Amino acid sequence: MIFKLMIVDDSNIIRGKISRTLTQHNMEIVATASNGEDAVKQFAANQPDVVTMDLTMPRMDGLECIRKLRHMKPDLRILVVSALADKSTAIQALKEGAQGFLCKPFSEDDLTDAMDELLGESHG
Amino acid sequence: MFKLGLGKYRTIIVLITLFLVFDVGVLAMTFLISKQIASDAVSLNLAGQQRTLVQQLTKTALLLEQDATQGIIDSSGQSSFSELKELIGTADQFNSTLDAFHQGGRMVEGRGKVALTPQDDEQAAEQFKLLEEMWVPINVELQKIKQLKSDTKPDLGPLLQVLVADNLNLLTVSNMLTSRMESLSATKATNLRIVQVAGISLALVNFGFILYFFLRQLRTSDRAVERAQKETEDILRTTQEGLFLLDTEFRVGLQTSQALSKILGISDLAGRDFLALLKPIVTPKTFETAKEYIELLLRHDVKEKLVASLNPLDCIEVSAAQPNGAIESRFLNIRFNRVFDAGKVTHLLVTATDITRRVRLERELKESERKVQDQMGMMVHILQADPSLLQEFLRNAIKGLDQINEELRTGTATAGMSAKRIDMLFRISHRLKGDANALKLEAIAQSLHAFENLLDGLRANPSLRNEDFLPVTVRVKGLYAEIHAIQDALTRVAQVRGVVTVEPPKPAQDPAIAALPFVHQWRNFAQEIAQRHKKAAELSYQGLDLATLALPLREAINSIVNQFIRNAMTHGVESPVERKQRGKPEAGRISVYVSDAGDGYLELSFRDDGAGIDPEKIREAAVRTGRLDATAAGLADMRKLISMIFEPGVSTRETVDEDAGRGVGLDTVKDMVARMGGRVRIGTTVGEYCHFRVQLPLGGVAANASIMDTNQEAA
Numbered sequence: 085m086i087f088k089l090m091i092v093d094d095s096n097i098i099r100g101k102i103s104r105t106l107t108q109h110n111m112e113i114v115a116t117a118s119n120g121e122d123a124v125k126q127f128a129a130n131q132p133d134v135v136t137m138d139l140t141m142p143r144m145d146g147l148e149c150i151r152k153l154r155h156m157k158p159d160l161r162i163l164v165v166s167a168l169a170d171k172s173t174a175i176q177a178l179k180e181g182a183q184g185f186l187c188k189p190f191s192e193d194d195l196t197d198a199m200d201e202l203l204g205e206s207h208g
Numbered sequence: 209m210f211k212l213g214l215g216k217y218r219t220i221i222v223l224i225t226l227f228l229v230f231d232v233g234v235l236a237m238t239f240l241i242s243k244q245i246a247s248d249a250v251s252l253n254l255a256g257q258q259r260t261l262v263q264q265l266t267k268t269a270l271l272l273e274q275d276a277t278q279g280i281i282d283s284s285g286q287s288s289f290s291e292l293k294e295l296i297g298t299a300d301q302f303n304s305t306l307d308a309f310h311q312g313g314r315m316v317e318g319r320g321k322v323a324l325t326p327q328d329d330e331q332a333a334e335q336f337k338l339l340e341e342m343w344v345p346i347n348v349e350l351q352k353i354k355q356l357k358s359d360t361k362p363d364l365g366p367l368l369q370v371l372v373a374d375n376l377n378l379l380t381v382s383n384m385l386t387s388r389m390e391s392l393s394a395t396k397a398t399n400l401r402i403v404q405v406a407g408i409s410l411a412l413v414n415f416g417f418i419l420y421f422f423l424r425q426l427r428t429s430d431r432a433v434e435r436a437q438k439e440t441e442d443i444l445r446t447t448q449e450g451l452f453l454l455d456t457e458f459r460v461g462l463q464t465s466q467a468l469s470k471i472l473g474i475s476d477l478a479g480r481d482f483l484a485l486l487k488p489i490v491t492p493k494t495f496e497t498a499k500e501y502i503e504l505l506l507r508h509d510v511k512e513k514l515v516a517s518l519n520p521l522d523c524i525e526v527s528a529a530q531p532n533g534a535i536e537s538r539f540l541n542i543r544f545n546r547v548f549d550a551g552k553v554t555h556l557l558v559t560a561t562d563i564t565r566r567v568r569l570e571r572e573l574k575e576s577e578r579k580v581q582d583q584m585g586m587m588v589h590i591l592q593a594d595p596s597l598l599q600e601f602l603r604n605a606i607k608g609l610d611q612i613n614e615e616l617r618t619g620t621a622t623a624g625m626s627a628k629r630i631d632m633l634f635r636i637s638h639r640l641k642g643d644a645n646a647l648k649l650e651a652i653a654q655s656l657h658a659f660e661n662l663l664d665g666l667r668a669n670p671s672l673r674n675e676d677f678l679p680v681t682v683r684v685k686g687l688y689a690e691i692h693a694i695q696d697a698l699t700r701v702a703q704v705r706g707v708v709t710v711e712p713p714k715p716a717q718d719p720a721i722a723a724l725p726f727v728h729q730w731r732n733f734a735q736e737i738a739q740r741h742k743k744a745a746e747l748s749y750q751g752l753d754l755a756t757l758a759l760p761l762r763e764a765i766n767s768i769v770n771q772f773i774r775n776a777m778t779h780g781v782e783s784p785v786e787r788k789q790r791g792k793p794e795a796g797r798i799s800v801y802v803s804d805a806g807d808g809y810l811e812l813s814f815r816d817d818g819a820g821i822d823p824e825k826i827r828e829a830a831v832r833t834g835r836l837d838a839t840a841a842g843l844a845d846m847r848k849l850i851s852m853i854f855e856p857g858v859s860t861r862e863t864v865d866e867d868a869g870r871g872v873g874l875d876t877v878k879d880m881v882a883r884m885g886g887r888v889r890i891g892t893t894v895g896e897y898c899h900f901r902v903q904l905p906l907g908g909v910a911a912n913a914s915i916m917d918t919n920q921e922a923a
Contacts, residue, residue: 163514171518172493175500184514201513 087203090115090132092123092149093165094141098188102136102165105192106199120144124152131157134203136186139166139177147177154181163202165190219421227414234407241400248393254305255389258339259382261302265346266375268295273364292353292362299350306343309336329392335385342378345370450560453547456506458482461555471540471560473528482558489526505544506553512546519543523567539567582651587697589648598698601643605652605691608636612684616677627667633680634663652690659683726754727800730769734798737777744784744795745777751802757810761904764880765812769800771877772814772900780818780898790895792817805903809886812902820892823849850890854878877902 089111091102096118103113114130117123121144127135135153139146146164153160162182164174167189174185186198272291349367356362440463444451450468453461462478469475474485482502487495497520504510504518521542530536541563547555590598612633619629641656662680666672721727727749738745754762781787781796788794797817805811826849830836835855836844856875881888886904891897 168517171520172497172500174518175497175504175515178504178510178515178518179500179508183509184511185518186514187517198514201511 087111087134088114088130088132090117090123090126090130090135092117092120092135092141092146093138094118095138098138098165101192102195105195109196109199111199118142120146120149120152123149124156127153127156132160134161134163134199136163136165137177137182139164139173140169147173147180150177150180150182161202163198165195217425220418220425223414223418223421227411227418230407230411230414234404234411237403237407238400241396241403245393245396245400248389248396251309252386252389252393254309255382255386258302258305259379259386261298261305262375262378262382265295265298265302266371268298269364269368269371272362273368296350296354299347299354302343303347306336306340310340329388332385332388332392335381335388339378339381339385342374342381346374346378448561450558452477452558453555454482454502454544454558455555456553458502460485468560471562473526486521490521490524494520494524502544502556505546505556516543523563538562538564583693583697586649586651586694589650590694590698593647598647598694601647601649602691602695602698604643605640605687608640609684609688609691612636616681616684619677630663630667634660634667637663649694652687652694655683655687655690659687721751721753722749724749724753724755726766729766730773730800733770734773734777737774738781738796741777742783743777743781745781745798746795747773747798747800749800751800752804752810754802757906761810761884761906764884764904765802765810768812768877768880768902769814771873773798775873776814776816776818776898780816780820782819804906808906809903810906812904813899814902815897815899817897820894820896820898821850821853821890822894826850826852850892853890854888 087110089106091099091113093099093102093116099116099118103116107113111134114132115123115126117126119141123135123137124144137146137150141149144152146166150162150164153162160181163184163186164177164182165186165188166174166177168174168187178185184198184202186194190198268291272295275291346367349370353362353364353367444463444465447465448467449465450471451465452463452468455461458481460477460480460482464477468477472485472489477485483495483499486498490498501515501519501521504515505512519542521540524540524542525537526540527535527537539562541561543559543561545557545559546553547557615629615633619626637656637659641653641660644650644653644656659680662683666676666680669676727747730749731747734745734747737743754765757765776796776798781798782790782792784794787796799813799815801811801813801815803811803813823846827836827841827844830844830849830852831838831841835852854874854877878888881902881904884904886902889901889903891899891901
């Protein structure tokens with residue numbers, strides 16, 4: 085099964101890295117967004133199965149974005165990809181409905197392993 | 209395919225099923241036979257009743273006959289009406305009972321109706337048949353009387369005739385029938401008892417088996433449970449990790465590993481509130497994050513592996529007072545794994561590990577890495593710095609530190625450290641810091657800065673005690689160590705410089721020079737020795753034409769080069785096979801270079817790509833030849849050992865031939881160079897090369913004595 089992915093991160097470099105790595109990992113990148121507001125719009129239009137979510141972003145932060153996306157699609161799989169400045173914020177994000185956390189900086193293997201774990205063993 | 213999966217309970221379930229089957233079977237049989245016995249009892253009653261009815265019928269017929277002859281009138285005013293009615297009634301009852309016996313049906317018996325089944329017993333059936341045959345003529349007469357009009361006087365003669373004639377037979381047959389019924393009923397009662405006894409016996413045996421298997425199973429299970437419990441206890445007693453289960457109310461489970469109390473420094477943990485235990489040993493922020501993290505694992509749909517990095521308790525520092533009063537600081541790792549039951553998280557398995565050793569090692573490693581980096585940086589700066597300035601700084605630094613030490617010693621020993629003395633220490637430190645910064649010795653500058661901060665802290669303290677200066681003394685000791693480290697580094701850099709500069713720049717190959725007679729002679733000489741030792745050699749020369757030099761110098765160079773060639777071809781250059789194995793060209797390469805080194809000196813460079821000088825072989829040779837005793841040889845450093853190749857009588861060759869083995873050769877070189885006021889340097893790497901650099905004064909014997917340097921890059 086090919087999962088549809090949306091990448092939400094304000095860093096162009098990170099978006100590019102996630103996109104390249106996961107495209108080679110049998111995933112289809114249906115949307116990318118650099119802030120929470122854009123992510124909500126893109127989500128409605130593209131209906132991804134999985135979202136990688138940064139926490140610190142302009143306009144709408146990751147926490148609020150996760151809350152809105154989960155409201156729109158309760159079974160959405162969300163992987164928080166963020167620098168580990170504050171563990172408490174990351175835990176809040178998981179309580180809002182994300183299922184996994186990947187700390188920046190990460191390697192390609194870190195990302196694919198995390199995605200496999202998030203989506204179940206069969207993926208990849 | 210559907211499978212019950214009864215497993216270890218299969219036998220017991222089969223036995224219980226059998227038990228139930230036996231019980232139900234006995235009950236069913238009891239019910240059926242009881243029902244038959246009840247039916248037989250009715251039949252028995254009715255059979256007795258038939259006997260009575262025959263007697264009653266005869267009696268009524270005789271009464272009616274008597275009434276007819278004596279003219280008795282009954283109460284209703286009609287002669288013998290009631291007897292006649294009774295006669296007909298008795299006859300009807302007899303008929304219907306007979307039919308019921310014969311075909312089955314419902315009969316009035318006692319207060320209610322009872323069902324009769326047709327008699328299937330042959331003997332009883334024959335007796336019924338006999339009874340029926342006897343009854344038929346009586347019944348014919350009775351039916352005739354029954355059909356008479358009520359006002360017609362019946363003629364009872366024919367009836368009485370058959371009745372009297374068969375009365376006794378009817379009675380006899382009825383009696384036989386009754387007896388037969390009694391016998392049948394008794395047989396069924398006996399059968400019932402047999403069925404009950406057999407059924408209950410089987411059920412009891414079965415129950416015995418159930419009990420046996422059940423107890424055996426129970427015992428096996430108990431043993432397994434006891435064994436598992438023992439294993440669990442052994443694990444919990446032996447493991448070095450603190451293990452326990454945490455329930456959804458954050459309570460510690462009843463079973464905990466023995467190590468847990470020691471690791472957490474808290475006893476009697478079972479059943480206690482984990483958060484309450486955690487609160488006093490971590491910071492408020494860590495506590496809040498830990499609480500949220502545990503809640504996350506217990507109550508939220510997250511991937512355990514993907515949130516492990518958020519565990520705030522992966523490395524916490526805890527401090528506890530020791531019995532001797534000292535405060536011991538330890539590092540703990542507390543991690544959580546979810547325990548599922550039927551897809552739901554019921555507990556967290558908590559593993560607490562004392563990682564103090566690991567953390568300290570990591571810190572030491574980091575510190576060591578930092579030091580290496582500092583040293584590397586320092587080496588770079590030392591390489592870049594002006595050596596004379598650096599030496600001056602080091603001298604000043606040691607002097608300054610000595611001054612500081614002296615001030616500290618005298619100050620604390622006498623009237624105490626005054627603010628003035630502290631200012632003085634500060635000034636010394638500040639001056640040294642400025643110099644260190646100028647030379648880009650950042651590590652030293654930082655250490656001096658930290659030293660100044662310490663002094664600042666002391667200046668702010670109005671009531672200083674001697675012990676307040678302890679950290680200052682420690683810091684000064686550290687500064688000494690750092691300065692000495694730079695001195696060491698400087699020595700090493702000087703050594704490296706020596707090796708690096710051993711290879712002087714070479715001009716482009718000049719074919720004319722390479723073809724000069726002295727070069728030709730060296731080549732031939734090298735070839736000769738090579739052939740004797742089954743080796744091969746290629747000699748190249750670059751540099752000055754020796755003919756341009758003064759004769760003594762020319763002869764000296766020629767002699768030295770010849771000695772070096774002999775030495776290279778016997779000791780250094782390996783056999784072609786060995787060279788091939790080492791990835792070298794089969795022929796040994798010898799390069800000779802003579803140049804003007806400036807300052808009135810000429811430099812001869814002689815390099816071969818052979819096996820180099822092995823200090824261990826020299827050590828052995830020195831002991832073998834008695835130049836050193838075993839202890840002195842063991843203590844001799846590389847420099848000392850390599851310099852010994854210039855001493856007479858020391859040869860690493862164990863056999864003597866015309867080229868080597870007597871330990872003469874290089875000592876003559878040394879003597880010659882010394883006489884001429886020159887010096888020799890050696891650079892070598894075992895297995896790679898040996899490089900002699902000889903400096904000789906151009907203008908005859910130099911004023912200074914011979915100097916010999918050895919540089920060994922690698923043993």
